Amino acid sequence: MNDGTHVQPIPTELLTINVGPAHPATHGTLRLQLQLDGETIVNAGAEIGYLHRGYEKQCENTFYQLVIPYAERLNYMGPVNNSNAWCHALEQFLGVDVPARAQALRVITSEMGRIIDHAVCMGTNLVDLGALTNFWYMYNYREKIYDLYEELTGARMMVNYPRIGGVSMDAPDGWFESLLKVVDEMAEAVGEVRALIQKNRIFIDRTVGVGVITKELAVSHSVTGPCLRAAGIPYDVRKAQPYWGYENYQFDVPTAQNGDTYDRFMVRFAEMEQSVRIIKQAVAKIAPGPIMVEDHLVALPPKDKVYNTMEGLINHFKLIMHGIRPPKGELYSATEGGCGELGFYIVSDGSPSAWRVRIRPPCFANYSLFPKIITGGMVADAVAALGSINVIAGELDR
Amino acid sequence: MGLESNLSQPFLATRLDEVINWGRKYSMWPMPFGTACCAIEFMGVVSGRFDVSRFGAELVRFSPRQADLLLVMGTITQKQAPVLKQIYDQMPNPKWVVSMGACASSGGFYDNYSVVQGIDEIIPVDVYVAGCPPRPENVLGAIVKIMEKISTEKAAEWR
Amino acid sequence: MTESDILTKVKARFGARVLAEYSFRGQSAVTVAPETLRELLVFLRDDVEIALDWLMDVGGVDYLGYPDDDDREWRFEVAYQLYSMKLNHRFRVKVGVRDDSVEVPSVWDLWAIANWEEREVYDMFGIRFAGHPNLRRILCHDEFVGHALRKDYPINKRQKLSQPSEIILCEKVEWA
Numbered sequence: 001m002n003d004g005t006h007v008q009p010i011p012t013e014l015l016t017i018n019v020g021p022a023h024p025a026t027h028g029t030l031r032l033q034l035q036l037d038g039e040t041i042v043n044a045g046a047e048i049g050y051l052h053r054g055y056e057k058q059c060e061n062t063f064y065q066l067v068i069p070y071a072e073r074l075n076y077m078g079p080v081n082n083s084n085a086w087c088h089a090l091e092q093f094l095g096v097d098v099p100a101r102a103q104a105l106r107v108i109t110s111e112m113g114r115i116i117d118h119a120v121c122m123g124t125n126l127v128d129l130g131a132l133t134n135f136w137y138m139y140n141y142r143e144k145i146y147d148l149y150e151e152l153t154g155a156r157m158m159v160n161y162p163r164i165g166g167v168s169m170d171a172p173d174g175w176f177e178s179l180l181k182v183v184d185e186m187a188e189a190v191g192e193v194r195a196l197i198q199k200n201r202i203f204i205d206r207t208v209g210v211g212v213i214t215k216e217l218a219v220s221h222s223v224t225g226p227c228l229r230a231a232g233i234p235y236d237v238r239k240a241q242p243y244w245g246y247e248n249y250q251f252d253v254p255t256a257q258n259g260d261t262y263d264r265f266m267v268r269f270a271e272m273e274q275s276v277r278i279i280k281q282a283v284a285k286i287a288p289g290p291i292m293v294e295d296h297l298v299a300l301p302p303k304d305k306v307y308n309t310m311e312g313l314i315n316h317f318k319l320i321m322h323g324i325r326p327p328k329g330e331l332y333s334a335t336e337g338g339c340g341e342l343g344f345y346i347v348s349d350g351s352p353s354a355w356r357v358r359i360r361p362p363c364f365a366n367y368s369l370f371p372k373i374i375t376g377g378m379v380a381d382a383v384a385a386l387g388s389i390n391v392i393a394g395e396l397d398r
Numbered sequence: 399m400g401l402e403s404n405l406s407q408p409f410l411a412t413r414l415d416e417v418i419n420w421g422r423k424y425s426m427w428p429m430p431f432g433t434a435c436c437a438i439e440f441m442g443v444v445s446g447r448f449d450v451s452r453f454g455a456e457l458v459r460f461s462p463r464q465a466d467l468l469l470v471m472g473t474i475t476q477k478q479a480p481v482l483k484q485i486y487d488q489m490p491n492p493k494w495v496v497s498m499g500a501c502a503s504s505g506g507f508y509d510n511y512s513v514v515q516g517i518d519e520i521i522p523v524d525v526y527v528a529g530c531p532p533r534p535e536n537v538l539g540a541i542v543k544i545m546e547k548i549s550t551e552k553a554a555e556w557r
Numbered sequence: 558m559t560e561s562d563i564l565t566k567v568k569a570r571f572g573a574r575v576l577a578e579y580s581f582r583g584q585s586a587v588t589v590a591p592e593t594l595r596e597l598l599v600f601l602r603d604d605v606e607i608a609l610d611w612l613m614d615v616g617g618v619d620y621l622g623y624p625d626d627d628d629r630e631w632r633f634e635v636a637y638q639l640y641s642m643k644l645n646h647r648f649r650v651k652v653g654v655r656d657d658s659v660e661v662p663s664v665w666d667l668w669a670i671a672n673w674e675e676r677e678v679y680d681m682f683g684i685r686f687a688g689h690p691n692l693r694r695i696l697c698h699d700e701f702v703g704h705a706l707r708k709d710y711p712i713n714k715r716q717k718l719s720q721p722s723e724i725i726l727c728e729k730v731e732w733a
Contacts, residue, residue, distance in 0.1 A: 016726065021478060022431060022462075022481060029478070033726050043726055043727075045730075045733045046725070046733065048696065049698070050481070051433055051472070051475060051478070052477065052512050053508045053510070053512060054510035054705070057510055057712055058510055058712075069507070070507075073434070073435055076434065095582065120441070136446055140445065143445070143447050156439075156533065157438065157439065158435070158530060217669075219611065219642075220669040220670070221670045222611055222612055240645050329582075330579070330586070330636075331582060331584060332584060332647070343614055345614065345638065347618055349623055355618075358614070360613060364674075368670055368673045371730050372733075375730050393433065393434065394435065397696055476716060476717055477698040477721075479717070480719065511710070511714055515715075
């Protein structure tokens with residue numbers, strides 16, 4: 001009928017847009033294609049591999065102890081966690097026990113790494129939402145932790161700190177006091193950022209109910225880390241299968257109910273506070289002692305023996321030139337990285353280089369459900385959810 | 399601009415060059431093409447401690463059509479290489495490229511099947527910054543070098 | 558239950574279909590043929606005392622040139638790392654694949670993570686998975702020829718990409 005009361009519907013079609021690899025929200029190396037009906041996403045696809053650096057092939061062509069710098073560049077937000085995990089995997093393979101002081105130093109550096117990982121994740125996610133101030137606050141805090149790393153190891157980010165059988169350098173005098181002062185300042189920094197956003201109307205509207213990961217989806221996709229704990233499952237490798245003395249420290253595993261972006265933020269804030277708690281206990285309990293295991297097949301001899309005795313010289317030569325030889329076999333070793341369970345499946349053929357290293361990246365599982373959680377939402381929700389999953393491309397693509 | 403080709407007096411042309419270069423070097427708009435760990439150190443450059451805005455370059459533009467300084471930070475893989483070329487082609491003249499870090503300059507310690515051994519296989523580079531990752535002071539030094547390079551340029555060269 | 562108890566139970570139930578078993582540093586694994594894979598994974602998930610309900614990781618291994626004590630009949634293995642959230646123990650199931658003409662049944666309908674993990678095993682080793690909805694390369698680019706983690710692929714052989722891929726969407730978002 002054409003009397004003016006009945007309007008013909010306008011024909012529409014779906015729009016396919018590319019949220020390409022060079023985009024501020026995708027942190028440089030993720031690509032999404034979205035099919036939009038207006039502003040709502042009806043279909044989504046994700047492409048990864050833009051930072052595939054061939055880690056697993058590289059590990060087959062180098063010695064076990066030379067994998068430590070490669071391992072650090074996996075999760076580059078908290079680098080020491082990954083190399084500590086690699087050394088832990090090798091120590092399980094060899095069957096050596098790391099001395100207590102080295103274990104405490106590994107716990108301290110890993111928890112510092114977890115703090116800076118969460119700080120930058122939240123800072124960049126808030127920048128994507130438009131809240132730039134928090135990024136500066138969180139980054140100032142990260143610079144203070146970098147100063148501590150520099151005092152301990154000499155480098156800011158890629159510190160190359162642990163060795164197979166222990167750690168390479170002991171803490172200098174006064175380092176523990178500066179560490180305690182810095183973690184006390186952290187409570188202030190986190191409190192400032194949390195106070196700015198926790199009850200902010202705009203933040204709540206943009207993050208509550210956005211990018212919901214349900215328990216079933218989390219189990220089906222093997223999600224671990226803060227994304228899983230925000231969905232309500234309290235799985236943490238440090239509590240389930242403890243290592244480095246984590247069973248002796250008192251700490252909680254914070255969880256939330258709904259699994260949306262708001263919950264992931266709050267879980268990360270709570271985890272930063274728990275990391276501070278662990279650091280304080282570790283510093284209180286640490287006792288003087290050796291930082292490397294005494295096994296001559298694993299640990300380099302001290303320099304005065306290398307320069308003054310024949311056995312020391314030959315030992316040093318064989319370890320550097322011929323490497324560490326684990327027995328033939330295979331092993332899967334898991335630790336809790338900043339994003340979840342970081343696993344190494346190592347197959348050894350008895351030679352000083354690995355036969356096969358399979359790195360189980362936590363971000364791979366966390367990101368595989370991303371197309372599913374954004375369909376039905378809007379494009380801006382996709383941006384908010386992407387930052388909160390904390391996808392780190394170095395780990396995702398290896 | 400067509401003015402400088404009509405000027406017969408070199409005195410005016412060099413004064414014009416100085417003014418144009420002064421404007422260009424103190425207001426560079428970087429495009430951060432960050433892929434890996436070096437991008438995190440660049441975030442440190444932009445933050446409060448190693449402030450890059452004292453050089454006038456704090457306005458990062460994520461669209462290449464609005465930027466003039468391309469900062470390539472991180473490993474470029476074979477999959478990412480066409481993307482980098484496209485971003486470089488989309489930038490209008492005048493443009494400069496800083497290759498930050500070992501991976502962008504030469505492939506880093508990833509000598510394998512999937513990493514481009516240096517972005518100068520794909521695009522021309524003005525300044526290379528060494529380090530894995532380079533300290534923020536190194537990056538600021540690279541920006542100062544670009545500024546020195548700009549001050550020696552002639553405005554007629556970019557036509 | 559310790560991992561060796563799980564191994565005993567699996568051997569009791571599957572008998573001769575267990576091609577090999579392995580124990581080292583408190584961890585245990587079994588190797589089966591591709592036909593037995595789905596039945597074994599469902600058994601491990603549904604048995605009340607074992608309850609291995611999480612698939613943590615799927616990884617391939619190429620054994621070409623491995624210094625074996627006895628003759629290995631298969632060149633590739635695909636290793637499934639399993640974890641039980643209720644009972645807090647782990648186990649490993651390995652599938653022996655003779656060469657790349659053998660197809661392994663896909664388990665993406667049991668665990669959705671297997672979708673991307675199997676794509677990566679295909680990309681790196683060339684092992685095909687029967688029933689996978691979207692078996693495409695995931696880490697290497699689309700114009701890559703060969704499979705990178707095989708032992709006969711030289712590490713330095715670089716292959717350039719001429720242009721990025723156009724469409725990456727699937728018909729259904731579950732297949733992506």
